[in-house]
Amino acid sequence: MLGELRERVAEELDYWLEASAQQAFADAYREGGLLRRFIAFEADRVRHRLPELVAALEDSPAGSWARAMSSHCTLLVDLVRAAGAELLHHPVRPPISALVEVWQSQWRAAIPSWTRKASHGCPRLPVTPHADPAQ
Structure with missing residues (x-):
């Protein structure tokens, strides 16, 4: 012993x-071999659960939000998977155009239509002039 x-x-x-x-x-x-395989595994695991989560919320008031969130998460997971080992050195940033495409319908649903129209007839707030600091 x-x-x-x-x-x-x-x-x-x-x-x-x-x-x-x-x-x-x-x-x-x-x-990046080991890390790339780990990232791919986790990305696939998340991707396979998204449809199940969205389906569970489909008939609820949060259904359209869940679809948009699923698209957002899918976009991020695809970028993470494509980045692979470089993910340790550089953050993943989706293009703004892709984010706008994903969330535009949600924004339009949340922002009342009268705020998007210039000719809605609502009075504008008065603009207060700023004092000139030189005086």
Whole structure:
């Protein structure tokens, strides 16, 4: 038993072994193979659950919001998957045009139509002139 304990302690204190294990781990992440597979796995897991979640909310008042959120999440998941290991160094930012396309119907539903029309007949708020700081 004492011999086994010595072997285990020697293995734990073998810094060359530890360094080689850490180097192998760093190489796997640097090349992106391990990380890329992990990201792909998680992205697919999220993507497969989205239709199920949207279907559960379809008949509720939040149905249209859930569809837009699903499209938004799908857009982000696709970008994360495409970024792969670079995700560690650069954030994923979807193009504004893609976000507008996803959310435009929700914005239009939330903003009353009279605020989008210039000829709605509502009085405009008066503009207060600012005092000139030079005076």
